[in-house]
Amino acid sequence: MQLLNQAVVTEHLNMQAAIEAIESLLTQQAAHPNWVKAPERLVIETFSEDKNHSSGSHLSMPATIYDGDQEYTTVKLVTICPDNPSRNMPTTTAIVTVSNNDTGEILAIMDGIYITQVRTAALSGIATKYMAKSDCQSVAVVGCGGMAYEQLHAVMTVRPDIKKVYLWNRNNEGAEQFKTKFARDYAQWDVEIQVCKEIGEAIRDADIINVATRATEGLFGIEQIKSDAHINAVGAYQPSMKEISNDVVAGSNMVVVDDLAGSRHEAGDLIQAHDASDCAWTWDDLSGDLQALVTGELKEDTTKSKKGITLFKSVGAASFDAAVALYIAKQAVQKNIGSLVNW
Template sequence: MQLLNKAVVTEHLNMQAAIDAIETLLHQQAAHPNWIKSPERLVISTFTDSDSHRSGSHLSMPATMYDGENEYTVVKLVTICPDNPSRDMPTTTAIVTVSNNDTGAILAVMDGIYITQVRTAALSGIATKYMAKADCQSVAVVGCGGMAYEQLHAVLTVCPEIKTVYLWNRNHEGAQQFKTRFARDYAQWNVDIQVCEALDDAVHDADVINVATRATEGLFSIAQIKSDVHINAVGAYQPSMKEISNDVIANSKMVIVDDLAGSHHEAGDLIQAHDSDDCTWVWDDLSGDLQALVTAAPKQESAKSDKGITLFKSVGAASFDAAVALYVAKQAQQQSLGSSVDW
């Protein structure tokens, strides 16, 4: 069994590999629906909002995967701790186990923080690849927390022609820190990073908008954004949360989710839009999921060329984590990465 800490996972997992692993998974799911089994994740609320704690969550996410030769079980355990940034600790902590179902042997135990960040970002990268217009020149980052770094990295990976990045964060210092860290750690991207005082300044000229917040109401309206913008919304992971306004959802020509079952229970933006008497959007208006988008080849160019707002809403699913973690585990086995431990 290989033990892989965050440093090892980070060194040996790159964004393109994660995107490729998830796209392969989506094609496998379409061709062989029984190869991947991923029950809806278990979410347990932790604490209640108080003077000493903000409410968080614990998630248990199992999946089994057959790759055409072997079957594996991948389990991710996640704890979301909203107070951690003030402790100089990551908001999301996670661990992942990968085992062989033939023998039950555990192949790898790895830190899941970077797996989660890259998996989430790769989903947005794939959505941007198939949904955003072909000549994107700018991207806005709304919410500069831990997830935002890889989200931006993913968009730049699939849209390397982007030259301008707009940053906005409720805490202005957080945006400045993001700029410094991203420029240091992702120097391969020759982009002009601009920190914006006002949210409107960040989004109104952006061709792509990445949103990753814990907001409870829509952050911008249809009047503040371009008529052909693509939006990746990865925050608002509980029904009580919302970061995309109802008018933006209702006026999107295409709304895609990563996981159909999970979105009905966790995608606060869409749940609240459907339930609102003042919004025309309902679940029947959903364009589909990421699997259908990626595997419906004849429709892909149409999705990119038709003018209009496109929205990708991500809540996450165990199968996506499993695809990325299995890639890392196989690399670890082949290259003897990390520490080898008898179990």
Template sequence: MATVINPSAGPIFIDATTTQSVLPYTSLINHLQTSIPTTTSVIQSPIRHSHQTSSSSSSNITNNLLLMPAWSESPTTFPYIGVKLVTVHPDNSALNLPGVHASYLIFNSVTGQPLASMDGTELTVRRTACVSALASHYLSNVHSKVLLMVGAGSMAPHLIKAHLTIRPEINYVMIWNRNVGRCDNLVENFGKESGMDGVRFEVCQDLESGVRIADIVSCATNSETPLVMGEWLKAGAHLDLVGSYKPSMRECDDEAMTRGRVFVDNEHAMVEAGELVGAFERGVMKTDEIEGDLVELTKGEKIGRRDDKEITLFVSVGSAVVDLLSAQLAYETVAGKP
């Protein structure tokens, strides 16, 4: 790991546009694949802090402040401290504003110097998508050709592009959302993008039909009721669950959880992801039935996909460790390595 410190220089600001340019999907996926096995043992990160800041005056919806810190215990090998600050204001849609805003701060862990602040929202969507794609590298069928995107929010285009990066044989992408208009917009936008000529994008009118033919199903919704049913998953399918980050949320049913081999991004998924928390509480799964996590997959300690017929699932709730690794790549790319 390179140590990038200029004592005479102040912290730099990396805006959303720059974050996009310095964290292309291929580079970030490769960085995570090589860094996760070697650095996670020296990075500490507590479970995310969540604080209710206020309640909406027009509803019972609460506003929240989330903090996700991480720091290196070995400054000579990985000299960084980082923290992501997130505000969640669900009623912002009425103001035509995003409901989630985030900033990321990175410091040098040797001196405590602030090194950079960056757009935390762009950092989050890119690292989330690349974590799913990295897991797909180990868990999905290498010859996957059909991708179903469940949800058409801010995460959807990033997940689609990241999965296409890791599985270049995909030539058919379906998009399903309760609001069909958002699907139409996303399909239209992809039709205008360069480099997508060999991929057909369509709105998925019927979720069950879409799931039944998909090689990869990626979900990024706020649903609190199951959307993907296990009986719909075809042999060899890979189910990628990104949306659920609290116990009340749920994107698939118990049958989906028990039909396949389940992997998680990190141990926090066991107490945060509604699909897992609910399955444990209902007695349909035990914690020791989780096959492994992303660290074990990247280290080769756990085997990913074993054949073309098995069903695999990946549950991701996010990680301050991956935030820090992504911020490291962005900072070192902008600041330059010595």
């Protein structure tokens, strides 16, 4: 069994590999629906009954994947700790196990923080690849936490011609730190990064808008964004949360989710839009899911200069974690990556 800490996972997992692993999974799942199984994840709200603890959650996410030769099981255990930034710790902590179902042998245990960040970002990268204009020049990052960092990485991977990045965060210091870190880590992209004090300033001219927050109400209205903007919304992972306003949802020419079943239970933006009496959008207006985009069942012309607003809503699913974790586990076994432990 290989043990892989966060540094090892980060070293051996790149964004392009994650995007390809998930696209391969979606293509495989379309051709062989029974090869991938991912029951609805278990979410338990964590203790928040005194002033010293903010509301968080613990998630258990199992999945099995048959790759045409062998079947594997991955299990990701995640704890979301809203108070962690004040402790100089990541908001999301996670661990992933990968096992061979033929023998039950655990192939690898790995840190899941970077896997979670990269797989979430890879989903947005895939959505951007198929939904955003091909000539995008700018991207706005709304919310500059841990998830947002790799979101920008993914968008830049599929739209490398972007020249301008706008950052907005409730805490301006967080945006400044984001700017410094991204410019240092990804110097290969010649982009101008601007920290904005107001959210309207950040999104006004953006071709792509990445939103990753714990907001409970819409952060901007449709009149504040470009008429052909593409939005990647990866926060609001509970029904009580919301970061995309009803008018943006209803005014989008295309609304796509990563997971059809999960979104109906967890996509707070869409759940609240559907339930609102003054919002015209319902689940019947959903365009489809990421699998339909990748396989070509659902197509969007990204060359049109005026194509309307497109919205991608992600809540995550264990199968996506499984695809990325399985890629790393196979690499670890084949190349002896990490630390070998006799269990």
